[in-house]
Amino acid sequence: MLLVRSIWNGAISFGLVSIPIKLVNATENHSISFRQIHTEDGGRIRYRKFCELEDREVTGQEIGKGYEDSDGTIIPITDEDLAGLPIPTAKTIEIVAFVPEDRIDPLQMDAAYYLAAGGAPAAKPYTLLREALKRSKKVAITKYALRGRERLGMLRVVGDAIAMHGLLWPDEVRAPEGVAPDADVTVRDKELDLADALMDTLGEVDLEDLHDEYREAVEEVVAAKAAGEAPREAPAPEAGGGKVLDLMAALENSVRAARESRGEEPAEDAEVKHLQRSKTSRSSPKDTGGKKSTSTAKKKTASSPRKSTSKTSQAEKKSTTTKKTAAKKTPAKKTTSRKRSA
Template sequence: MHTMWKGTISFGLVNIPIKLHAATENKDVKLRQLHEECKSPIEYKKRCPVCDKEVSNEEIVKAYEYTKNKFVVLDAEDLENLKKEQEDKSVEILDFVKLEEIDPVYFDKSYFMSPNDGGSKAYGLLRKALNDTGKIGIAKIIIRSKEQLAIVRVFQNTLIMETIHFPDEVRDTADVPNVPEETELSKKEVSTAITLIDQLTAEFDPEKYTDDYRTALLELIDAKRNNEEITTTKQKAAPENVSNLMEALEKSLESTKESKKISPKKKTTAKKSTRKKKSS
């Protein structure tokens, strides 16, 4: 597994050198966008609308828009120093709580934790303590220039760190439109709904659930490929060949002949302008 982060995590005076590895992967089927006419991939370029030109990554700086069209520019060096200053700190477990006290709306991403050199015993100690107490740890960590709240818990004999949102990142439910306060329901309606829930109640088995859309999409792609319903991107036109070059030369000769037919007055003007260029 690819290591995404290295550092230490501590609780009390116990320090554990660890590595983080992504616990999940995105298996979405990525579709490209093509130009319908020639079936070539669409390009997305970074362009400055004021200078009306394409901009390279080296010409781009980061900034914070504090009000409409007003920015505070942040130097790359300042951001790097700030990031390093925070990343150099070890991750300290601040509190231990019960997992059921955290609503799932707070959860974000999951990372497996493995012990780094010399950390196996301390790793095993934290895992054992969490298992025996039924608790999880609350910590803070900097990942990719963002400070995040996280929990540390045991998952199938492995320590896992899951980033969770800060309270101010979870929107207020009062802002959700059209939510009814109370709804008048008959006892029969409620009892029927409860009966239905009881009938559909089962132990959670993740293997039971599959991404049917992704499976169907991949089957469609395979069927089209097997039937040779495929498209090959067209190459850009090659440079003009000799015949095209000859055509261009002949047209140039024609235009030269036409220019010689200009009036004497225009010829004089043309000579004067040529002399000025030579003298400059």
């Protein structure tokens, strides 16, 4: 923390208590940055700043701020003009209220900062404010000025430090009008049960285990091209990835895939049991005991003549053949007699 350069020095106004603090960034950006180049020869593309009146390039020390009026007139504004604004938040983080943390809409959250005590005299009041926030289980709503504008902030305790989240003004958050589906959709209880099962299966995650896979892939591409090698090809999309499933099937497959990825046993949830039972009851007539006994009887019947045939004599075969022939002729005679009587 001592190596982080402060971006703003001032004080927290806690009633009549003033706490000298230094504002430092609580986050850092690990994104890979690219330079613009000329695609034909790889030359760098640079933007140079020219003065319109003198038609020459100017340095950063020569550049200041100016406000353009409605008629196009530029009104110069200096840092001294902004530093002398007649508002208390120019160099002070003013605490205006204490509220429960759930009163803050996450949509209002902006940049995050740590507040470092500004020297030894600030240690006691800094600790007092930190412990008061802990015991009250509330957050402090503040107003402060930074980079040319007044902002809202929220103070909360993080470990042994006080952190400040920049907040957007309420009128800077858009209403979600026209975002939700216009169609009248009804969600069934079974669908909600499967969604709950999927949520339970996915469970919780330690955010420390998550990492930026996109950045790692870009780093691999850069390293490969720097070594004169071909970048690794992207994996082929899964077969049937574009196939449209009904919602219930998609939820069931999602629950199954989530459990398999975690190496868990099949679901034992009540709603999944219910679905499995209903599927079993539909398929049960195919596996009835009657069919099994019938097939067994057929097998026995088919096998018994072979055994008896091997043991019988030629005379028995002839008598059997004679009986069958007689049995075939008898129905024919009956049929003939019926036709005559008609």
